[in-house]
Amino acid sequence: MEKERKLIIAGNWKMNKTVAEAHDLVRGLKLELANIKDIDVVICPPFTALSEVSKEVIESDIRLGAQNMSEHSGGAYTGDISVLMLKEFLVRYVILGHSERREYHKESDALINIKTKAAHAASLRPIVCVGETLEERESGRFEEVITTQVKGCLAGLEKNQMEETIIAYEPVWAIGTGKTASAEQAQEVHALIRKTVAGLFDEATAKRVRIQYGGSVKPANARELMGQPDIDGALVGGAALEVRSFSDIVKNCLN
DSSP states (O other): OOOSSOOEEEEEOOSOOOHHHHHHHHHHHHHHTTTOOSSEEEEEOOGGGHHHHHHHHTTSSEEEEESOOOSSSSSSOTTOOOHHHHHTTTOOEEEESOHHHHHHSOOOHHHHHHHHHHHHHTTOEEEEEEOOOHHHHHTTOHHHHHHHHHHHHHTTOOHHHHHTOEEEEOOGGGSSSSOOOOHHHHHHHHHHHHHHHHHHSOHHHHHHOEEEEOSSOOHHHHHHHHTSTTOOEEEESGGGGSHHHHHHHHHHTOO
16 A cells, blocks of 8 residues: 555564574564565563564664663663663664553653653664554544654654654553454544644644554554555564564555
8 A cells, every 4th residue: 555654563572482583483473474564563572582583684674672661871760771771683663652662661752752762862663552442442532542642752853863763552441352453443543643733833843743553553554554544564562472463464554
């Protein structure tokens, strides 16, 4: 499907896959997705598998991402991973502000904003996540929630940094639940996000920003979702853990 912006499909493995399992998965993906250049494909394994996966993808078209990073460059921050550690494994992308980080680790928009700036300072491309809960959607507050998150997470970025930032809209009520926002629901929020970015920067900048959808993306619904004018890719969870399902998502989004 023709897009003004290049599609980006990222697989978030979350806290899954041992190093051996990660090795097998990435080898399978390399075979299935060889020579696919019309879509940016990113995989985000757990920290423990970054070294092994990095060796596997280095000569492929698959790019490596991380699931999180510290806002600090180093020091006495037990259990954290710095951007310099990520770059050692040739990580290109980093997921920031995933709803699970917001819920379980109480990450705020302000913290995600600091991390986003730190990622840009180190030439990493952040995938900044925003999304509403079921209660926020049903109460009609989702527009307010989304715009607040977008403004808070992206405050103070330069235009060129904004253009290199990927935004992932992930309705919390659709993550791991099997529920998916309809293509129309997803498009409505993606258009809202792009409008909000235009308000923060300008129309030209907003048109260049890629916005992914995340929330129970599967091979069966990927094409319809990617066919929406403001949906520029997917942040895939469960379906990214199997070679066939993830590669089928990517292939289903090709022209």
